[in-house]
Amino acid sequence: MTDPQHCPGFESNKSLTAIKVVCPVCKAEMEAFSDELEKQITCSQCKKAFDPKANKA
Numbered sequence: 001m002t003d004p005q006h007c008p009g010f011e012s013n014k015s016l017t018a019i020k021v022v023c024p025v026c027k028a029e030m031e032a033f034s035d036e037l038e039k040q041i042t043c044s045q046c047k048k049a050f051d052p053k054a055n056k057a
């Protein structure tokens with residue numbers, strides 16, 4: 001609903017960017033999508049929640 005429609009013709013499911021992040025606890029690399037940067041994500045390995053903006057790979 002809040003998506004700005006600034007790219008006509010751009011595939012809607014391509015508006016998310018995957019970025020690499022590193023878990024600050026176990027150092028596991030994983031990908032977070034751009035819409036997940038606004039909230040904490042959970043590490044797939046150690047299950048700890050962390051802020052992806054502060055832990056980019």
Ligand SMILES: [Zn+2]
Pocket residue numbers: 023024025026027028043044045046047048
């Ligand atoms: Zn982890």
